[in-house]
């Protein structure tokens with residue numbers, strides 16, 4: 001199976017912006033094991049800005065662009081240092097890919113990107129992708145990694161996109177606001193009623209909330225692949241997800257795609 005797995009800031013960082021060691025260690029272990037089992041995996045990792053906030057001891061997620069970009073520059077180093085260290089423990093090699101919205105739209109650059117990703121996979125390496133926040137201004141930014149992961153999954157013709165978040169999946173209301181909210185385990189069609197469930201972000205460091213995850217679901221299901229939203233607090237759920245077991249919320253590929 002070829003899968004794109006995206007992990008959000010809310011999974012990788014505590015609310016302080018400091019690394020959530022338990023989550024990232026568990027994630028690297030499970031992804032290494034899935035690679036050992038023969039799966040091809042591309043990891044899309046958020047967390048650069050959040051981690052930079054922690055490392056630079058900023059009071060919270062910066063509002064202004066230069067501080068955001070400076071935080072991303074510091075945090076991206078910490079992220080890749082940690083991934084390199086943890087995946088090396090399991091004998092896996094990582095490659096860093098930083099892209100902007102322009103790169104995925106530009107005909108030549110998008111081909112270069114696809115070629116690099118395919119070659120990394122052929123070489124048995126694990127590509128780790130993030131938006132290049134230090135050069136992404138609002139005009140050229142994809143803005144959120146849910147969309148970036150969906151575009152990548154479509155472009156490399158993956159079989160599955162998994163979004164790991166701080167929540168078990170899509171609920172019929174934001175569980176942080178409504179304690180009676182119920183999990184939707186399968187979404188066969190993204191109707192306007194489903195789109196309306198896309199509330200704002202849940203953590204102070206994340207971007208986009210459910211709205212960007214639903215946008216990602218539109219992109220991939222229309223391209224003919226399934227998407228699963230699951231809780232990144234227990235990355236071992238990836239074993240079940242890769243086997244098609246019911247975990248989190250699964251958006252089914254559009255049949256006519």
Ligand SMILES: Nc1ncnc2c1ncn2[C@@H]1O[C@H](COP(=O)(O)OP(=O)(O)O)[C@@H](O)[C@H]1O
Pocket residue numbers: 007008009010011046164165166167169170171172173174175176197198199200201202203205206207208209210
């Ligand atoms: N209908 C909904 N179902 C589940 N979560 C929702 C819903 N509406 C809004 N949310 C919020 O979306 C948050 C996840 O998005 P976000 O904070 O951007 O996380 P990430 O960093 O993983 O991308 C949840 O914590 C939750 O509060």
Ligand SMILES: N[C@@H](CCC(=O)OP(=O)(O)O)C(=O)O
Pocket residue numbers: 007008009010045046047048049050072130131133143144145146205206207208209
């Ligand atoms: N590129 C940004 C992440 C943007 C983003 O989509 O964040 P999230 O909602 O936590 O997945 C970063 O690395 O901080």
